[in-house]
Amino acid sequence: MLDMQRRLSNPFYALTSLPATAMGFALCIQISALSWLLSTKYHLDIHEIGIVWAAGPLAGILGQVIIGFISDKTWFWGGRRRPFILIGGTLAALSVFLLPRIEMVADLLGVTNLLVIAVIVALTLDLSINISFNPTRSIIADVTPEGDARTRGYTWMQTISGFWGVTAYLIGAYIDNYALISVGVVIVLLFSVLPVFLIKEPRDLAPETTASAAIAAGSTSTDWPQLWKLWTAHAFSWFGVQAMFVYIIAFIQQHVVAPGATVAESAAQSGHLIAISFAIMNVVGFLLPALVLAPLGARIGRVRTQAACIGIMAAAYFGIALFARSPASLYVLMAVVGIGWAAVVSLPFAIMSEKVDKRRMGYFMGLFNLSVVLPQLATTVVGYVLKDAADKSVLFLICGGCLAVSSVLWLLVKDGAPVSTAKPALATAH
Numbered sequence: 558m559l560d561m562q563r564r565l566s567n568p569f570y571a572l573t574s575l576p577a578t579a580m581g582f583a584l585c586i587q588i589s590a591l592s593w594l595l596s597t598k599y600h601l602d603i604h605e606i607g608i609v610w611a612a613g614p615l616a617g618i619l620g621q622v623i624i625g626f627i628s629d630k631t632w633f634w635g636g637r638r639r640p641f642i643l644i645g646g647t648l649a650a651l652s653v654f655l656l657p658r659i660e661m662v663a664d665l666l667g668v669t670n671l672l673v674i675a676v677i678v679a680l681t682l683d684l685s686i687n688i689s690f691n692p693t694r695s696i697i698a699d700v701t702p703e704g705d706a707r708t709r710g711y712t713w714m715q716t717i718s719g720f721w722g723v724t725a726y727l728i729g730a731y732i733d734n735y736a737l738i739s740v741g742v743v744i745v746l747l748f749s750v751l752p753v754f755l756i757k758e759p760r761d762l763a764p765e766t767t768a769s770a771a772i773a774a775g776s777t778s779t780d781w782p783q784l785w786k787l788w789t790a791h792a793f794s795w796f797g798v799q800a801m802f803v804y805i806i807a808f809i810q811q812h813v814v815a816p817g818a819t820v821a822e823s824a825a826q827s828g829h830l831i832a833i834s835f836a837i838m839n840v841v842g843f844l845l846p847a848l849v850l851a852p853l854g855a856r857i858g859r860v861r862t863q864a865a866c867i868g869i870m871a872a873a874y875f876g877i878a879l880f881a882r883s884p885a886s887l888y889v890l891m892a893v894v895g896i897g898w899a900a901v902v903s904l905p906f907a908i909m910s911e912k913v914d915k916r917r918m919g920y921f922m923g924l925f926n927l928s929v930v931l932p933q934l935a936t937t938v939v940g941y942v943l944k945d946a947a948d949k950s951v952l953f954l955i956c957g958g959c960l961a962v963s964s965v966l967w968l969l970v971k972d973g974a975p976v977s978t979a980k981p982a983l984a985t986a987h
Contacts (some may be wrong), residue, residue: 558757562700570710572752573700574717576642576693579748580686581718583649585725585839586656586741587682588802589832590734594657596806597824599671603807607940608672610803612680614930620687621930625923628692629762629916636758638692638699638919645689646749652682653741657734689749691926695919698910699758705855708907712846715903719843723836730832762916779921780912786970787909788928793963794867794901796932797874797956800939801894806831808949812882830884834891841895846903854904863904864967867960870897874957878950897960911973 561569595601595609624641634640655662655678663674694714701710721744729737806827814826854862873893881887905925913921943949 559755562757565701565706567713570713571717572755573697573710574714575748575752576646576689576696577714578718578721579646579745580649580690580693582721582725582741582748583653583682583686583745585722585835586653586737587679589726589729589835590656590737591679592803592806593734593824593828593831594659595675597828598657599659599675601672601675602944603804604937604940604944605672606806607803607937609675609679610799611934611937612676612683614683614933615680618927618930618934620684621691621926622920622923624688625691625695625919625921625926627919628695629919632760636753637762638696638758639753639756641692642689642696642749642753645685645687645692646745648685649682649689649749650742650746652678652685653738653745656682656738687926691919691922694906695922696753696756696758697906698915698918698922699762700756703911705851707910708851708854708859708904709847711907711910712851712903714906715846715899716843716848718902719839719846719899722839723843726832726836726839730829730836734828734832762918779914779917783912783971784909784921784924786966787905787912788925790963790966790970791901791905791925792928792932793959793966794897795929796935797871797959797963798898798901799929799933800936800952800959801874801956803936804939804943804949804952805834807943808877808881808952809834809887811949813884813887830887833884834887837888838891838895838898841892842898842902845896845899850899850904858972859904859908860967860970860972863900863908864964866897866900866904867967868964870894870901871957871960871964873897874953874960878953878957908970908972 559569561572591609592606595606596603601609624645628638628641631637631640634643659671659674659678662678663669663671666674668674694711697710697714698707701707725737725741728740809827809830810823813830814823818826850862850866870893873890873896876893877887877890881890906922909921909925910918939952939955942955943952
């Protein structure tokens, strides 16, 4: 074990963040480039783009749950999470490479329907990401104790991942998406493979708790009622987030792109606007978790912090629907959106990890992912709404409404780890 792991130093937290960063970088490429490529290069309609995006959540429904369950109970190549991070990272890098080569894949397979090939490529990429995303998050819980150290691990994850996410969007904005994809292949592979050989995973995952009664009992129980509340609140958050990711191009092309732009100019402008918007969102998203959200959560509670951030994000969405009619106004409001984004991708992991049996962390991370992928699937409906809507601002009214509901639902979740009163003999049942 490295000394920095033994001391839980900041460099160790940064190291544990890199595998999740690799998967996040791949996801940023997908967010920045996929809808843009499908719309401008392959000329798919907005509802068809939604169908392509739905392929990924389908992969995640089973992918993360199964991989999480298996990784809890296996040990090979010197780790529990390591094998799946290595395999998934390699496949994700390969899939990113194929993103702009849908026509080449179609020719190779002798298929003329680009929508079919786009779905296959998106499904392959998301399945690859899902193989790794669960273990990259679970490994942080495996190697950090409960409490502030666990929160620090996940806020560091978002800080490092967010920084590289911003880098991804800036490459797309100021060079082009093709350069982003080329850089991404290297980043995804490197950040997946190297760190896992430096992190020593514990062979046995004994349950932990900070409560003395649970220590005496030797067990932590899984608080199912609280988990259901948490998952429901998070699901409404992700519906609003995912719908924005997929369909913001329709809003931007109608309301923000310069009037009278040619098809080629509209394609170039919309790609640039999307990249800058998400870069700004992610700047806020990576600065806030470690610098603001972690200390604020320690002071007023992580759940209250989460609810407040989501409420602010909802207000920003309504602001975009009503006022974002220029690049400047869009960018300012996307910075406010970043406050909610910072919370969505950091605090829920720390909150959830203290409500479950640590020995089954991968399994519960997989179940947690259902509160992400099922809403992502549901956003397909938004594509058909936008197809017939004269004003694409309805996108942000729908998203804002979902975030507002999520903010209220988060207030029903209790802070803190569950305390088990079960006898030691019953602990193995969890």
